[in-house]
Amino acid sequence: MKYPVLLPIQDVLSRLDQFDTVIDVRSPGEFEEDHLPGAINCPVLDNDERVKVGTLYRHAGAFEAKKIGAALVAKNIALHIETRFIDRPHNWKPLVYCWRGGNRSGAMAHIFGRIGWQVVQLEGGYKSFRGQVNDDLATLPAGLQFTVLCGPTGSGKSRLLQTLAAQGAQVLDLEQLAAHRGSVLGNLPTMPQPSQKLFDSRIWQLLRSFDPSRPVFVEAESKKVGKLRVPDALMDKMRTSACISVELALPLRVQLLMEDYPHFVSDPAQLNTQLGFLTPLHGKEKITEWQQLALAGRTAEVVETLLRQHYDPGYMQSIRRNFSLFDQATPLALTDISDDVFRETSSQLRAAELVHS
Numbered sequence: 001m002k003y004p005v006l007l008p009i010q011d012v013l014s015r016l017d018q019f020d021t022v023i024d025v026r027s028p029g030e031f032e033e034d035h036l037p038g039a040i041n042c043p044v045l046d047n048d049e050r051v052k053v054g055t056l057y058r059h060a061g062a063f064e065a066k067k068i069g070a071a072l073v074a075k076n077i078a079l080h081i082e083t084r085f086i087d088r089p090h091n092w093k094p095l096v097y098c099w100r101g102g103n104r105s106g107a108m109a110h111i112f113g114r115i116g117w118q119v120v121q122l123e124g125g126y127k128s129f130r131g132q133v134n135d136d137l138a139t140l141p142a143g144l145q146f147t148v149l150c151g152p153t154g155s156g157k158s159r160l161l162q163t164l165a166a167q168g169a170q171v172l173d174l175e176q177l178a179a180h181r182g183s184v185l186g187n188l189p190t191m192p193q194p195s196q197k198l199f200d201s202r203i204w205q206l207l208r209s210f211d212p213s214r215p216v217f218v219e220a221e222s223k224k225v226g227k228l229r230v231p232d233a234l235m236d237k238m239r240t241s242a243c244i245s246v247e248l249a250l251p252l253r254v255q256l257l258m259e260d261y262p263h264f265v266s267d268p269a270q271l272n273t274q275l276g277f278l279t280p281l282h283g284k285e286k287i288t289e290w291q292q293l294a295l296a297g298r299t300a301e302v303v304e305t306l307l308r309q310h311y312d313p314g315y316m317q318s319i320r321r322n323f324s325l326f327d328q329a330t331p332l333a334l335t336d337i338s339d340d341v342f343r344e345t346s347s348q349l350r351a352a353e354l355v356h357s
Contacts, residue, residue: 151246154253180226
C-alpha cells in the first residue's frame, strides 16, 4: 500500500486503537479545546504563527501567506521528527489530522509517507470527528440502560459512583468529566472546567465503550454541570430511567461535605466568595451571617444551614418533576460514610446487576 492513506472518520474510529500514535497538528489552542481520544499535540503552526499566517492572508493575499506558512510548517515538522519521532521503526502507524481542509496534516502526512512510515490522514480532520460525536450523542443513550442515583446534596452519590467504578461497574460520572460538583459551590479551584466540546467528547468516548446489556450507573444531574450542558438525548434518557434513592443522615452528610470540600474549610474567604452568589436567593443579611460563621471557623454550621435552608427545601419537588420513575425508586440507606460501607453497598448493587443482566 502506498502511504499516506486518506480515510474517512468512520473507518478511522473503527480502527482507532490500531494506530501507534494519534497526532493532532493543530495549534495548542485548538488542541486544548478538544481533540481525538489519546491524541498528542504536534503543532505545525503554534498559536502565534497561526495568527501571523492568518493576518498575512487577509492583508497580503493567499500567495504571500502560503510562502511564509510553508516555511514555518516545514521547520516545525522537521523539529517534531528530530525531537519526537526519530526513533520510530519502519512499521510505525501514525494517524495525523488537522482542522478540516487537510493542508497542515497533509504536509506532515506527505513527509511521513516519503520517509516510509505507514501514515493515515483523517479526511475532513477534526471537524468530521466533531460531527460524528454530535451524531452519536443524539443516538447512543437510547441503546443503553441507566440506573440513576438520586439523593439530596451530600448523601454520598459521587463516592458511591467512584466505588462502583473501582469494582468494575459501568459508570458515567458527569461531575468528574465536567470537573465540577454540580452546584453553586461545586467549582474545583485547582481544576478548571473543560470546554463544552471536550466535555462532549469525554461523554461520547464512555458511551460508545459501554456494554448495552449491563446497566450504566449515573448520578441525577440538572441540565448543566457548572457551565457545561449535558447532551439533550442523554438527559432525556436519564430522566426516564430507573432510580435508586440514596439516603444518609444529616450529620453524616455534613461530615461528608466537609471531607469532600477541604478547600472551603481551609480557606473561608473562598467559601464566602461562592456564598455571595446566593445573595439573590437568600438576601444580603442572611448571606452576611453565613459568611461571618465561615470566617469564625464554624464551617460545619454553615454547611448544615446550607443543606437545611438552600439545598433540601426544593430537592424532592425537583427530583420528582424531572425524574419520572423516582416514585418507584429503590431506597438505599447508608449507615455511615466509611470506605467499608461504600464498598459493601457497591458490592450489593453489583450483585443485583449480575442477577438482572
